[in-house]
Amino acid sequence: MTVxxxxxxxxxxxxTFVTEFDATIEQVWGVWADPRKLERWWGPPTWPATFVRHEFVPTGSARxxxxxxxxxxxxxWWTITTIEAPYRLEYDDGFADDNGEPLAGDVPVHAVVTLDEVGGKTRMTVVNHFPDADTFDRLIKMGMQEGMGLALGQIDRVLSNL
Structure with a gap:
């Protein structure tokens, strides 16, 4: 288990989630930068993701x-706010309508992903910053902690198939 x-x-x-991988920082960065790799782990195993847009640049959007x-x-949806390849990624993440556009009134979570080399491995830390206590409580009750933990647990398999 990577988490x-x-x-x-x-x-x-x-x-906050802390994960470690037997891979280089560049390889771990690739699971975010490449939408086909991202699809193989984003979302819990029973809820796989399909990315229809993935503009991996500052101010870029993902759907x-x-x-x-x-x-x-x-x-x-995501709006990417910071990219410092291959060490830091920040993005806003929210719920979307059936066309992939942000829901009116939805307040996004801001995520900060950092990658560090630690003892020949790559440590990835993902910190989700919630805008308010109501959003925090609602997403925790929806299973965000369990779901993201399961999703992150799939990255080793993606890395082993590079």
């Missing part, structure tokens, strides 16, 4: 949907 730690901080409104076991589609 080595998960921390939920209700005071700072953050949900995706995850398909559930019964065929239900949950749409999402």
């Amino acid at each position: 080595t730690g998960t921390t939920r901080n209700t005071e700072e409104l953050t949900l 995706y949907y995850m398909t559930g076991p019964d065929g239900t589609k949950a749409h999402g």
